[in-house]
Amino acid sequence: DYKGVILELKQDNVANNLMWAKRKLDTVPFSEYGNVASILRHTIELLIDEKIFNNQVPLKYHGKKNNIQWEQLKSLNPDSSLIDTLSKFYSRLSGGDLHLGVENQENPIEYDELNDMYNVLSAL
Numbered sequence: 001d002y003k004g005v006i007l008e009l010k011q012d013n014v015a016n017n018l019m020w021a022k023r024k025l026d027t028v029p030f031s032e033y034g035n036v037a038s039i040l041r042h043t044i045e046l047l048i049d050e051k052i053f054n055n056q057v058p059l060k061y062h063g064k065k066n067n068i069q070w071e072q073l074k075s076l077n078p079d080s081s082l083i084d085t086l087s088k089f090y091s092r093l094s095g096g097d098l099h100l101g102v103e104n105q106e107n108p109i110e111y112d113e114l115n116d117m118y119n120v121l122s123a124l
Contacts, residue, residue: 014050017043018122025115036114041093043121044086051124052076052083082124089117 021039024032053076070087074080092109
């Protein structure tokens with residue numbers, strides 16, 4: 001009676017999410033914009049857990065009422081450009097494909113943009 005995906009905690013990590021995103025990006029013809037956007041968006045949440053918080057604060061378990069406090073993260077991690085990049089990608093993935101709105105209609109996310117985000121995230 002419950003909805004959702006059951007996944008072992010140890011499998012819900014950056015490496016596995018990037019692997020799944022790459023598999024989806026490599027499909028021909030590519031048509032899974034929303035699916036890849038969702039995977040990359042979740043990967044950003046996991047990157048915050050793994051790279052910035054060193055797995056100390058499980059952001060992935062916070063309720064939906066808690067937004068990411070981007071400016072506060074900068075005080076925890078001296079690499080503010082990393083935080084800015086993650087923030088920019090997260091915002092674009094949220095508005096460009098996952099949520100219906102003006103950005104989704106007037107400026108939808110394209111394959112090249114998803115692929116570029118994947119490349120940047122996999123290099124972190």
